[in-house]
Amino acid sequence: MFANFDFDVIRRSLGYLFFDGMTFTLTLTGLAALGGLIIGTLIALMRLSGLKLLGHIAGLYVDLMRSLPLVLVIFWFYFLVPYIGQWVTGSSRPIHVGAFTSSLVTFIMFEAAYFSEIMRAGIQSISKGQPAAAQALGLTYSQTMRYVVLPQAFRNMLPVLLTQTIVLFQDTSLVYVLSIPDFLGAASKVAQRDGRLVEMYLFAAAVYFAISCIASFGVRRLQTRIAFVH
Amino acid sequence: MNYHWNWRIFWEPAPNGTGTYLDMLLSGLVLTIETAICAWIIALVFGSIVGVLRTLPSKTASWVGFAWVEFFRNMPLLVQLFLWFFVLPEILPPSWGLWLKQISNAPFYTAAIGIGLFMSARIAEQTRAGINSLPRGQKLAATALGLTTAQTYRYVLLPMAFRIIMPPLTSEFLSTIKNTSVAITIGLIELTAEARAMQEFSFQVFEAFTAATVLYLLINMVVVTAMRFLERTVAVPGYITGK
Numbered sequence: 001m002f003a004n005f006d007f008d009v010i011r012r013s014l015g016y017l018f019f020d021g022m023t024f025t026l027t028l029t030g031l032a033a034l035g036g037l038i039i040g041t042l043i044a045l046m047r048l049s050g051l052k053l054l055g056h057i058a059g060l061y062v063d064l065m066r067s068l069p070l071v072l073v074i075f076w077f078y079f080l081v082p083y084i085g086q087w088v089t090g091s092s093r094p095i096h097v098g099a100f101t102s103s104l105v106t107f108i109m110f111e112a113a114y115f116s117e118i119m120r121a122g123i124q125s126i127s128k129g130q131p132a133a134a135q136a137l138g139l140t141y142s143q144t145m146r147y148v149v150l151p152q153a154f155r156n157m158l159p160v161l162l163t164q165t166i167v168l169f170q171d172t173s174l175v176y177v178l179s180i181p182d183f184l185g186a187a188s189k190v191a192q193r194d195g196r197l198v199e200m201y202l203f204a205a206a207v208y209f210a211i212s213c214i215a216s217f218g219v220r221r222l223q224t225r226i227a228f229v230h
Numbered sequence: 231m232n233y234h235w236n237w238r239i240f241w242e243p244a245p246n247g248t249g250t251y252l253d254m255l256l257s258g259l260v261l262t263i264e265t266a267i268c269a270w271i272i273a274l275v276f277g278s279i280v281g282v283l284r285t286l287p288s289k290t291a292s293w294v295g296f297a298w299v300e301f302f303r304n305m306p307l308l309v310q311l312f313l314w315f316f317v318l319p320e321i322l323p324p325s326w327g328l329w330l331k332q333i334s335n336a337p338f339y340t341a342a343i344g345i346g347l348f349m350s351a352r353i354a355e356q357t358r359a360g361i362n363s364l365p366r367g368q369k370l371a372a373t374a375l376g377l378t379t380a381q382t383y384r385y386v387l388l389p390m391a392f393r394i395i396m397p398p399l400t401s402e403f404l405s406t407i408k409n410t411s412v413a414i415t416i417g418l419i420e421l422t423a424e425a426r427a428m429q430e431f432s433f434q435v436f437e438a439f440t441a442a443t444v445l446y447l448l449i450n451m452v453v454v455t456a457m458r459f460l461e462r463t464v465a466v467p468g469y470i471t472g473k
Contacts, residue, residue: 064443067404067450069411072422072442079435083233170306176415184309197316205309212304 277353
């Protein structure tokens with residue numbers, strides 16, 4: 001079955017696949033994870049703030065994002081971001097937004113919902129005595145969160161956050177629906193140009209598989225190390 | 231915002247001649263539900279088998295289960311669908327490949343099988359967790375009573391395990407429904423694809439996507455309500471998850 005395989009097409013396109021495609025995928029994954037974590041933590045704090053209105057808004061946002069398919073959310077933001085940009089910059093027409101910015105905003109806002117649930121669980125796992133002690137020491141709410149609660153919540157939830165980031169890494173392949181050349185998009189472009197679907201898709205699958213496997217192996221090791229300290 | 235809203239668009243005829251835009255979206259909704267249910271059945275069957283394999287004492291069985299889960303979990307769903315849709319017909323013997331390419335409705339079958347197998351890895355993990363969460367005494371008692379391994383699973387472990395993992399299964403079912411939208415890339419005209427088509431025909435972007443959003447929320451609500459009811463009915467008394 002490998003008789004008429006053209007392995008050379010992979011070798012020829014390696015530069016394009018990794019320097020353009022994989023760079024896009026990894027940058028998008030990294031920045032979206034960071035942004036998603038920051039906004040997700042803010043959403044989690046809103047939900048746990050005890051202020052009814054804030055909590056409801058945050059809860060609605062999380063529920064909405066979690067009940068929609070990512071593909072639909074990608075389309076939503078692709079058309080919405082130019083209008084948001086117009087509103088933010090106060091220009092008279094919807095502004096032009098590049099493929100990268102558009103998908104970055106999408107993934108940050110989408111992942112924020114998932115990261116917020118993880119951070120919420122993390123914050124709730126901190127024993128009540130900790131914020132109480134911080135308050136007794138005279139720390140303000142933001143100091144309590146900044147120096148006492150969030151560092152511990154983050155540390156406890158690190159394996160889960162990283163696992164979610166691996167899921168995010170795989171999900172970034174869905175920018176394919178906007179014909180953006182991420183790793184899969186690049187592979188698909190070469191595949192269609194050279195009529196080599198089999199080679200390119202098998203290669204792309206192997207690369208995603210290898211990266212996800214290594215990453216989840218790393219997370220598992222981290223998990224046992226963290227569990228040991230406890 | 232200089233966007234021209236037109237909410238009456240849904241009752242206007244769509245240019246593809248299948249009725250109004252609303253009809254278009256509803257036919258997408260039906261296809262989404264059909265694909266999700268087929269994928270869910272495949273995922274449940276394979277997921278349960280693989281989940282059980284991973285808990286068996288046999289080294290080979292648990293390795294096979296482990297390999298299955300890692301294989302389907304470490305590749306993006308989109309890539310898996312491409313493998314089934316574009317690659318599989320090419321690497322099979324030519325006559326089989328030809329038969330595969332000639333199947334009508336290929337995107338539907340590919341999506342159901344591809345999403346089903348992708349989800350089976352997650353269901354396997356849930357099943358395994360459910361079986362492992364049972365007290366060891368259950369299995370020991372079954373063995374002491376003279377039940378074979380198959381009987382132990384059939385009459386003791388699985389009935390309990392499945393009832394315990396009902397809540398996580400609900401969210402896996404919701405993921406299955408959401409994942410059907412990935413099949414837009416292999417040409418399945420489900421709900422998201424219909425909304426996209428409506429946007430391209432009518433230029434009413436936000437109406438089209440709002441309608442799709444509302445329909446997805448509706449499916450979610452129906453599933454969550456139905457599953458809550460089912461969870462309550464089958465809950466194991468005395469287990470926290472059975473609250």
